[in-house]
Amino acid sequence: MMSGPIPKATGIRAGHFGLLTAALCVLAIAYVAQLAGALQGNGPTAEPAGPSAPDLTLYRLGPHILQIPSGASVSSTNPPQGPHGRSDGPLMFTLSWPALAPAGPTPTSVGTASHPSQPVIGLELSAVTDPRAMKEWAKAKAIASMHGDEPGPGGLRAVSVPGGDTDRRTAIFFEAGNAPGYVATCDRSRFEDRITCVRRLALRDGLALTYRFDGTLLPNWGRLDRRLQEFVLNLKAK
Incomplete structure (x- = not known):
């Protein structure tokens, strides 16, 4: 997003935002129903927080050494070099939810080609x-102070972003409060029903995490955020 003052809304209809929120709720209900059906009769299943494969490839990101399982679907703008397979470029994963297992070799399909019963996350x-x-988060709060906000899924607040592409509706879903918290930006094209969201955050150890996900997962934003951060933590070399 570009920095600078937030433009005033011009010609924005309240109904546009209502349609985006309503569509998100419908997709979330459909996802939960399909997931419940898939799990029925299978009993409880473990949800690994990260990889445990013994065959690892080492990548370097800044001062960090990450241990990537050989079977993981991962790509880098700078492929690993040298005997230790290290790289300084960003690493991109495709993961299935909720297993956080490899989900194919094409990170570009993230959040846009997910099956409803097993969404794909791009990390x-x-x-x-x-x-x-x-x-x-500051932008969402500024828009809310000028134009108001509405309830969103999972206890989040939501604002529609004024202006922009007329073929795409954008909303920001954020955690209410006086201190910066959770925030995700979601887009929906008028040509398709799918809603795609992206979250960007700086981890405390200096790594930057960006992940894209299907809007049906937004009601579970807290669990999703926590498990992905655990996944990253488990990649770091001990």
């Missing part, structure tokens, strides 16, 4: 923080 790790990670 990118970098040693350089995206400046938008620090601005999106």
Whole structure:
């Protein structure tokens, strides 16, 4: 997102935002119903927080050494070099939810080609923080103060973003409060029903995490955020 003053809304109809929120709720209900059907009769299943495969490839991101399982679907703008397979480029994963297992070799399909019963998450790790990670929550609060906000899924608040592409509706879902918290930006094209969301955050150890996901997962934003951060933590070399 570009920095600068938030433009005033021009010609934005309240109904546009209502349609986006309503569509998100319908998709979430459908996802929960299909997931419940898939799990019925199978008993409880473990949800691994991260990989445990013994055959690992080492990648370097800034000062960090990450241990990537050989079977993981991962790509990098700078492929690993040298005997230790290290790279300084950002790493991109495709993971299925909720197993966080490899989900194919094409990170570009993230959040847009997911099956409803097993959404695909695109995860990118970098040693350089995206400046938008620090601005999106402030932008959402600024829009809310000028135009108001509405209830969103999972206890989040929601605002529609004024202006932009007329063929795409954008909303920001954020955690209410006086301190920066959870925030995700979601888009829906008028040509398709799917809603795609992206979240950017700076981890405390200096790594920058960006992940893209299907909007049906937004009601479970807290669990999703927590498990992906655990996944990244388990990649770090001990």
